[in-house]
Amino acid sequence: MAVVSISRQFGAGGRTLGVLVAAELGYHFLHESQLDQLADKAAGSAPASEVGQSQYRRQVVELLTSLAPSNFMDRWTSPEGDDKGHIERLTQVVQELADEGNVVMLGRGSQFTLRYRPDTVRILLVAELPQRIGFMMKNYNLDQISAKRLISEADKKRARFLNNFYPGEPDEASLYHLVLNTSLLSLEGATSQVTKLVKRVEADLKKQAQI
Amino acid sequence: MAVLTISRQFGAGGKTLGARVAQRLGYEFVDEGLMDKVAEKANVSVKWVEGVEREAGGHLMRFLSTLVPSSFIDRHLGESGSDFDEKRYVEFLTRIIKDLAREDNMVILGRGSQFILRRDPNALHVLLVAERADRIKFMVRNYNMEPEKAEAMINRESRRRERYLANFHQGDPNDPSLYHMVLNTSLVPLEAAGEQLVELVLGAVDLSAEPIWD
Numbered sequence: 001m002a003v004v005s006i007s008r009q010f011g012a013g014g015r016t017l018g019v020l021v022a023a024e025l026g027y028h029f030l031h032e033s034q035l036d037q038l039a040d041k042a043a044g045s046a047p048a049s050e051v052g053q054s055q056y057r058r059q060v061v062e063l064l065t066s067l068a069p070s071n072f073m074d075r076w077t078s079p080e081g082d083d084k085g086h087i088e089r090l091t092q093v094v095q096e097l098a099d100e101g102n103v104v105m106l107g108r109g110s111q112f113t114l115r116y117r118p119d120t121v122r123i124l125l126v127a128e129l130p131q132r133i134g135f136m137m138k139n140y141n142l143d144q145i146s147a148k149r150l151i152s153e154a155d156k157k158r159a160r161f162l163n164n165f166y167p168g169e170p171d172e173a174s175l176y177h178l179v180l181n182t183s184l185l186s187l188e189g190a191t192s193q194v195t196k197l198v199k200r201v202e203a204d205l206k207k208q209a210q211i
Numbered sequence: 212m213a214v215l216t217i218s219r220q221f222g223a224g225g226k227t228l229g230a231r232v233a234q235r236l237g238y239e240f241v242d243e244g245l246m247d248k249v250a251e252k253a254n255v256s257v258k259w260v261e262g263v264e265r266e267a268g269g270h271l272m273r274f275l276s277t278l279v280p281s282s283f284i285d286r287h288l289g290e291s292g293s294d295f296d297e298k299r300y301v302e303f304l305t306r307i308i309k310d311l312a313r314e315d316n317m318v319i320l321g322r323g324s325q326f327i328l329r330r331d332p333n334a335l336h337v338l339l340v341a342e343r344a345d346r347i348k349f350m351v352r353n354y355n356m357e358p359e360k361a362e363a364m365i366n367r368e369s370r371r372r373e374r375y376l377a378n379f380h381q382g383d384p385n386d387p388s389l390y391h392m393v394l395n396t397s398l399v400p401l402e403a404a405g406e407q408l409v410e411l412v413l414g415a416v417d418l419s420a421e422p423i424w425d
Contacts, residue, residue, distance in 0.1 A: 122398075124387065124393075126387045126388045127388060128388045129388075171387065173338065173340045173385065173387045173393040173395065174340045174341065174342060174395055174397065176393075176395060176398075177394075177395050177398045177399055178392065178393070178394060178395070178399070178407070179338075179387040179390075179392065179393035180391075180392055181387070181388055181390060181391050181392065183388075184390075184391045185391055185392070186414075188414070189411070189414040192410065192414060193392065193407060193410065193411065196406070196407065196410060197399065197403070197407060200403045200406075
C-alpha cells in the first residue's frame with residue numbers, strides 16, 4: 001500500500017513509465033487529464049459511512065474507466081483550467097485517491113499535495129533541453145522552432161500551475177525521493193528504479209505497522 | 212563495467228555511500244582525499260607528476276594508494292589561492308580523472324568528475340541531495356561532530372564546491388538534468404540508496420542512447 005507521484009518537465013516523456021510502474025506494482029494508473037476530470041466530477045463526494053465508501057470506490061473506478069486521457073497537445077495548448085475552485089477540488093481528489101492507496105498519479109501538483117505523506121514516493125523526470133526539443137519534433141511532427149517555443153511556453157505554464165501548490169522552484173531535486181533523467185536512462189532501467197524504491201517503501205511501511 | 216561518479220551536497224552521505232557501492236560492485240573507490248594527494252604532489256613538482264605518469268602507465272591506482280596524506284585544498288581553493296594555482300589544479304585533476312576512468316570499474320567521488328566525464332558513454336552520473344538539517348545531523352552522527360561545527364563545515368564546503376565547480380563552466384551542478392539520477396538521502400535511507408545505485412550500475416548494460424520514451 002503506497003502511492004507514487006510522478007512529476008515531469010514538459011517533453012521529458014513519462015506516461016509509459018507511469019503505466020509500466022503501475023502494471024508492475026499492481027497499482028492503478030491515473031493520468032493528469034483523468035485527475036482533472038475527476039476533480040470536476042467526483043471531488044468531495046466521498047461519503048463517511050463504510051457502505052457509502054465502497055459504493056463511492058466503485059463509482060470512482062467506473063468513472064476512471066470511462067475517462068480516456070485527453071489529447072496531450074490539447075492539454076498543453078488549451079487555456080489553463082487552474083482557477084482556485086478547480087485547484088481545491090484537484091487537491092481533494094488527489095488526497096482521496098492517495099487514501100485509497102496503490103495508485104500511481106501523474107502530475108497535477110500531486111508531489112506537493114502529498115508531500116508529507118510517508119506512504120508517497122515522489123519521482124521527477126527531467127531531460128536535457130535539446131533532447132526534449134528532439135522528442136517533441138519527432139512525436140508531434142514539429143519543426144525545431146515550434147518545438148522550442150512550445151517547450152518554453154509549457155515550462156512557464158507548468159511553473160505557474162505548480163505555483164498554486166508550492167512557492168519555490170518545482171524542479172528542486174530535494175523535493176523528490178528520486179529524479180530520473182529520461183534522456184540518459186532506458187525505460188526499463190527507469191521503471192526498475194521506481195518499482196524497486198516503491199517496494200522498499202512498502203516493506204518499511206509494513207514493518208512500521210507491525211511495531 | 213562502468214564508471215560511476217557521485218556528486219553530492221556536503222553531508223548527504225556521498226563518501227559512505229560511494230565506499231559501500233564500490234565494495235558491493237568490486238570497484239575501486241576513489242574519494243577526493245586520494246585525488247588531492249596526487250594533486251598536491253603535482254603542485255610540488257610538475258616534473259614529479261610527469262614522472263609518475265610515465266611510471267604508472269595504466270596502473271595509476273597503485274601509485275595513488277601509496278601516497279602520503281595531507282590536507283592542502285585550502286591553500287589552493289581558499290581565499291588566498293591564486294587563479295593560476297586553481298587553474299593548474301583543475302587541469303591536473305581533469306587528467307587524473309580521465310586516466311582513472313580509462314581503467315574502468317571505478318566509483319569516483321566529486322571533484323568535478325561529473326563534468327569531466329560528462330560525455331563519456333561508459334560513465335554514469337549521480338547526484339545526492341538532502342535537506343540541510345539532515346546533512347547537519349548526518350555529520351554529527353557519523354563524524355562525532357558538534358552541531359555548530361557541522362553546520363559551519365557544511366557552509367564552508369558548500370561554498371568551496373560551488374567555487375570549484377564553477378571552473379568547469381558547465382552550469383549549475385545541482386541541475387538534475389546533468390545526472391542520470393538524483394537521490395534524496397533525506398527521504399531514501401542510505402542502505403536503500405546504495406541498492407538503487409548498484410541497480411543503476413548493473414543495469415547500465417541496457418543503457419541505450421535512445422531518445423526520451425513516452
